[in-house]
Amino acid sequence: MTIKYQSQKIAQYFYTFAIILFAVQVLVGLVAAIQFLKPDIAILSFATIRTLHINALVVWLLAGLMGATYYVVPEESETELWNYPIALFQFWATVVAVTAVVVGYIVMGIFPQANISVLGTLVLNEGREYIEAPRWADVLIVVSVLLFLFNMFMTMLKTKKWTAIQGVLLTGLVFLALMYLPGMFYSKNMVKDQFWWWWVIHLWVEGSWEVIAGALLAFMLMKTIGAKREVLEKWMYIEVGLVLFTGILGTGHHYYFIGTPKYWWWVGGFFSSLEPVPLLLMVWDAFRTTREARNVTNKVGLFYTVAHAIFNFVGAGLWGVIHTLPQVNQWTHGTQITTAHGHLAFYGAYVLLIMAMIYVTLPSMRGVKEFKTSRAYQAFWWMTISMVFIVLTITGAGMVQVYMERLMGLDYVAVKANYNLWFWIIRAIFGVGFLVGTLIFVYDYFRLGKDQGLQKT
Amino acid sequence: MSNKAARNLFIFGSLFFFVIFLGLTFDTMKQIDGRAPEVTKEVDDGKQVWHKYDCIGCHTILGNGSYFAPDMTKVVEKKPAGYLKKFLMDPKSTNKNATMPKLGLSSKEADDMIAFLTWISKIDTNGWPPKPILAQAAGVGGAQQTRGQQVYQSQGCSNCHSINGIGGTSGPDLTKVGAAGKDAEWHMKHLKDPNSLVPGSAMPPYPSLSDSDLKELAAYLVSLK
Ligand code: HEM
Ligand code: HEM
Ligand SMILES: [Fe+2]
Numbered sequence: 001m002t003i004k005y006q007s008q009k010i011a012q013y014f015y016t017f018a019i020i021l022f023a024v025q026v027l028v029g030l031v032a033a034i035q036f037l038k039p040d041i042a043i044l045s046f047a048t049i050r051t052l053h054i055n056a057l058v059v060w061l062l063a064g065l066m067g068a069t070y071y072v073v074p075e076e077s078e079t080e081l082w083n084y085p086i087a088l089f090q091f092w093a094t095v096v097a098v099t100a101v102v103v104g105y106i107v108m109g110i111f112p113q114a115n116i117s118v119l120g121t122l123v124l125n126e127g128r129e130y131i132e133a134p135r136w137a138d139v140l141i142v143v144s145v146l147l148f149l150f151n152m153f154m155t156m157l158k159t160k161k162w163t164a165i166q167g168v169l170l171t172g173l174v175f176l177a178l179m180y181l182p183g184m185f186y187s188k189n190m191v192k193d194q195f196w197w198w199w200v201i202h203l204w205v206e207g208s209w210e211v212i213a214g215a216l217l218a219f220m221l222m223k224t225i226g227a228k229r230e231v232l233e234k235w236m237y238i239e240v241g242l243v244l245f246t247g248i249l250g251t252g253h254h255y256y257f258i259g260t261p262k263y264w265w266w267v268g269g270f271f272s273s274l275e276p277v278p279l280l281l282m283v284w285d286a287f288r289t290t291r292e293a294r295n296v297t298n299k300v301g302l303f304y305t306v307a308h309a310i311f312n313f314v315g316a317g318l319w320g321v322i323h324t325l326p327q328v329n330q331w332t333h334g335t336q337i338t339t340a341h342g343h344l345a346f347y348g349a350y351v352l353l354i355m356a357m358i359y360v361t362l363p364s365m366r367g368v369k370e371f372k373t374s375r376a377y378q379a380f381w382w383m384t385i386s387m388v389f390i391v392l393t394i395t396g397a398g399m400v401q402v403y404m405e406r407l408m409g410l411d412y413v414a415v416k417a418n419y420n421l422w423f424w425i426i427r428a429i430f431g432v433g434f435l436v437g438t439l440i441f442v443y444d445y446f447r448l449g450k451d452q453g454l455q456k457t
Numbered sequence: 458m459s460n461k462a463a464r465n466l467f468i469f470g471s472l473f474f475f476v477i478f479l480g481l482t483f484d485t486m487k488q489i490d491g492r493a494p495e496v497t498k499e500v501d502d503g504k505q506v507w508h509k510y511d512c513i514g515c516h517t518i519l520g521n522g523s524y525f526a527p528d529m530t531k532v533v534e535k536k537p538a539g540y541l542k543k544f545l546m547d548p549k550s551t552n553k554n555a556t557m558p559k560l561g562l563s564s565k566e567a568d569d570m571i572a573f574l575t576w577i578s579k580i581d582t583n584g585w586p587p588k589p590i591l592a593q594a595a596g597v598g599g600a601q602q603t604r605g606q607q608v609y610q611s612q613g614c615s616n617c618h619s620i621n622g623i624g625g626t627s628g629p630d631l632t633k634v635g636a637a638g639k640d641a642e643w644h645m646k647h648l649k650d651p652n653s654l655v656p657g658s659a660m661p662p663y664p665s666l667s668d669s670d671l672k673e674l675a676a677y678l679v680s681l682k
Binding site for chain 1: 470471475484489493510514519521526528573580582591619622625
């Protein structure tokens with residue numbers, strides 16, 4: 001297997017960057033977990049460590065998605081990338097901007113007073129979860145994404161082959177870029193601030209990103225088992241359609257208690273309860289296609305693809321729907337139940353998605369047909385088992401918290417320090433297991449296709 | 458269904474739901490201002506302090522944020538401003554078990570923060586956070602309380618202190634406070650003016666408690682052994 005178009009190789013730059021950040025993310029996540037037991041373990045406080053954890057996560061997933069798109073679009077358009085130097089420039093600009101932002105967070109963590117306000121915006125850390133990046137960085141991010149999208153559109157225009165897969169992929173990416181904008185202005189009113197903040201967060205993970213995932217799922221099923229495009233594309237439209245039909249109004253599940261009108265209880269409760277439906281459809285789609293498959297060309301790739309579909313449904317769908325009704329959410333809102341869901345959803349839906357894309361596309365970029373697959377499976381099991389136990393542990397912590405604090409009225413700090421102590425210890429232990437899996441994956445990424453005496457896949 | 462029909466369903470269906478969402482957003486924006494007091498200059502300044510120190514990196518507010526530290530939505534209803542100000546400017550000096558770092562808030566920043574948190578506590582959140590139902594249910598059949606216990610409850614001492622694991626953690630645990638060798642006299646003086654006995658104390662004074670209530674409360678505290 002080799003790639004058809006040399007410019008697809010640009011994807012590897014993005015993958016490498018993504019994987020380095022992934023390792024950083026997991027490492028600081030482990031530090032954050034230990035800070036539940038010993039808050040002063042690091043020079044940086046929990047707030048900074050957590051900011052690094054979730055920002056590294058979001059940025060590496062975005063870098064992974066960009067890499068994947070740089071691979072998919074030339075392939076689907078059947079042509080070289082419109083402009084390779086611009087793509088390379090976009091990559092390095094992103095790396096420089098992200099590095100500057102990270103340095104800013106660390107400086108702010110050590111000297112909080114350095115986070116001064118200039119022209120009405122904070123220069124180092126905006127102090128809003130997930131979108132902590134300061135305004136100047138937001139602008140750079142938007143420019144970078146626009147350059148990227150422009151390059152993609154020009155590539156498609158070269159041959160005007162609008163396949164459904166790349167059409168949906170690009171729709172998702174444009175939607176993603178647009179939904180970054182509601183996070184870029186200041187509201188004096190905290191209720192409005194949170195209202196628009198959820199546009200970014202929710203309409204990303206339960207809107208545009210799922211649309212992208214739907215398109216990439218179809219692409220990967222086609223690549224790994226040669227499934228029929230026609231059928232895949234039809235189901236893809238139905239899946240991503242249902243994602244948006246339920247997910248857009250499903251935003252209401254964040255508007256129950258933040259000072260917004262009560263009709264969101266009905267709107268959010270009803271539509272978000274249906275959000276698992278398209279995710280279940282994706283699982284069914286993956287299984288149906290796999291059953292019909294005659295020749296599997298990339299077993300590991302397929303394995304990760306199916307795992308992504310399953311854990312997307314379990315983490316986002318099941319662990320989401322359990323606390324999505326207002327009558328339940330009023331007790332669980334803002335507890336460790338949310339953390340449990342956040343972890344399994346992000347892991348299943350997007351971490352496994354990017355890893356699957358890497359295993360589907362990397363062999364051809366490295367010019368190998370077969371590669372040693374044992375490490376890929378080891379990484380998967382280390383990570384997945386650890387993550388499942390982290391999530392079960394934190395679900396347990398969340399149940400205790402809801403019972404003790406929310407139902408019995410005990411003090412937050414007392415519950416955290418006494419009743420949940422063992423849950424924090426167990427989480428940290430499984431965190432080490434997750435880190436082991438991550439490191440195996442990082443090693444495998446750099447070694448893939450370079451081993452001596454390749455095994456049969 | 459043909460692929461083209463599926464595509465059109467995706468495009469037009471999504472647009473349809475997005476338009477409804479925009480309509481609801483428009484209506485919500487009109488209603489939000491009426492569901493909270495006016496945002497004054499202090500409140501806005503306080504909000505900016507909230508962002509500047511990345512308080513959301515540890516705390517939730519309105520239930521959103523990080524789950525490392527208590528929710529801030531109703532904190533001003535439980536803790537008086539004087540206490541909060543001391544805590545915000547230097548957590549450890551107020552509560553020696555505190556793990557919140559000293560972030561370096563100035564006196565004005567602390568005042569603005571309290572104005573902001575007070576504003577937050579007045580938002581109509583559709584009843585969130587709900588009252589702990591099990592605690593209420595247990596209270597109904599609870600044992601007969603002494604007058605001292607009743608004063609302890611009505612004055613909200615348990616927002617800061619805990620006895621046998623029940624109550625807050627901002628002040629010292631009182632489960633065995635009677636064993637510390639402080640007599641009723643000391644407690645009465647301390648309750649009236651904590652600063653006179655513990656310089657720099659962050660505990661609020663209770664100068665308006667009646668003499669008899671004060672006596673009963675002090676007796677209750679001494680009895681905790
Ligand atoms: C891939 C898709 C998803 C991802 C990555 C995801 C991730 C997250 C994260 C990280 C949070 C916490 C946000 C915060 O930090 O405040 C959250 C909250 C929430 N999610 Fe999801 N989610 C996904 C899908 C879903 C679905 C499908 C549902 C419902 C069926 C759902 C229901 C909820 C609810 C109700 C909350 C609010 C929890 C609270 O009140 O504290 N999520 N989600
Ligand atoms: C790829 C794997 C991971 C993903 C996708 C992920 C994702 C997230 C997300 C989205 C949040 C913020 C929202 C929330 O708290 O719900 C978060 C917070 C956190 N993560 Fe992770 N994480 C991962 C791995 C880890 C690991 C291995 C650990 C360590 C055991 C860890 C520890 C934490 C801690 C302690 C927090 C703060 C939670 C809180 O505020 O209470 N994470 N992570
Ligand atoms: Fe959501």
